[in-house]
């Protein structure tokens with residue numbers, strides 16, 4: 001049975017998704033031993049992007065390369081009948097040499113992240129393999145059935161010939177991880193009104209760039225390849241609350257109730273608002289990832305309800321209402337994790353999200369593009385496939401229709417086991 005065959009991989013992925021919480025818990029030391037570089041012939045460094053145009057100079061704002069504005073030839077649109085794929089990422093590692101200073105140490109960033117170079121190569125490969133980004137709201141929508149009840153349905157996607165739909169979502173773009181300078185620090189609005197990111201370069205000097213963060217890299221890729229986006233869709237952002245939003249400290253802290261804290265929080269909220277606004281204008285959309293990155297499959301109804309209130313107050317109030325829940329750790333409201341299994345009983349926690357909060361799309365993590373549209377409640381359940389170090393190292397076959405791990409794997413990653421059959 002397909003599910004059983006995938007179960008071990010799936011369980012490992014789910015267990016290892018405790019990105020925000022587990023500091024050491026998830027690493028499998030057996031797979032992180034100091035083995036020599038696997039098969040150097042796989043690392044074709046000539047394929048890594050040429051960064052010569054990137055300015056690392058202190059404090060400079062790099063003008064974006066003028067985008068070509070090609071006139072697209074007329075395209076035949078055809079109804080897509082197949083699967084809608086769904087990949088997810090975390091924020092990309094800007095500086096692998098800072099993330100992995102000791103190449104022999106196991107490191108959780110290696111498990112959960114891809115590097116800038118890997119992300120660039122993966123986007124190129126997705127585009128080359130005929131994928132086109134679709135937005136979740138274009139794929140499924142709500143309607144009233146003949147009995148007057150709400151249901152979800154899949155819409156007919158009319159896509160250019162020879163294009164296949166894919167959803168891309170991005171989790172935990174919060175810039176709270178260590179080492180802090182291995183990532184950029186926050187998204188900002190540049191003088192041109194577009195989204196940029198600020199951080200520090202390898203010498204600790206201020207750096208403003210669009211070359212080192214997931215959102216800006218995808219933005220640029222779509223500007224240069226407009227045929228990679230259907231209907232203007234970009235990515236979905238799975239947003240928690242506890243570490244703030246996009247690098248801004250917008251969260252409350254139940255242990256701190258000072259005027260200074262409140263004022264600072266208000267400032268941070270004012271700074272993130274224009275970034276959110278620009279993202280909304282450019283086809284990005286938001287999902288709840290729970291406020292506290294909590295496991296819904298291990299939470300009481302009270303905890304689920306309290307977490308939802310806090311998300312609404314601190315995140316929804318800024319990014320707007322969303323009907324999408326992207327489960328932290330993949331742990332579902334019905335008590336299960338991902339995979340093509342389903343619990344018949346829509347429990348009170350799921351009911352709360354569907355009936356009281358208006359959520360309609362629920363995404364977990366699994367090994368396939370599993371989707372199920374429920375008939376009894378207006379909800380669509382789906383799995384996403386994780387693009388990260390674990391799957392790059394261990395699931396090359398399952399991802400070959402997207403990209404070849406052997407071609408995108410960053411040679412700057414720590415040494416460690418690679419299982420490419």
Ligand SMILES: [Zn+2]
Nearest residue numbers: 171172328329
């Ligand atoms: Zn997460």
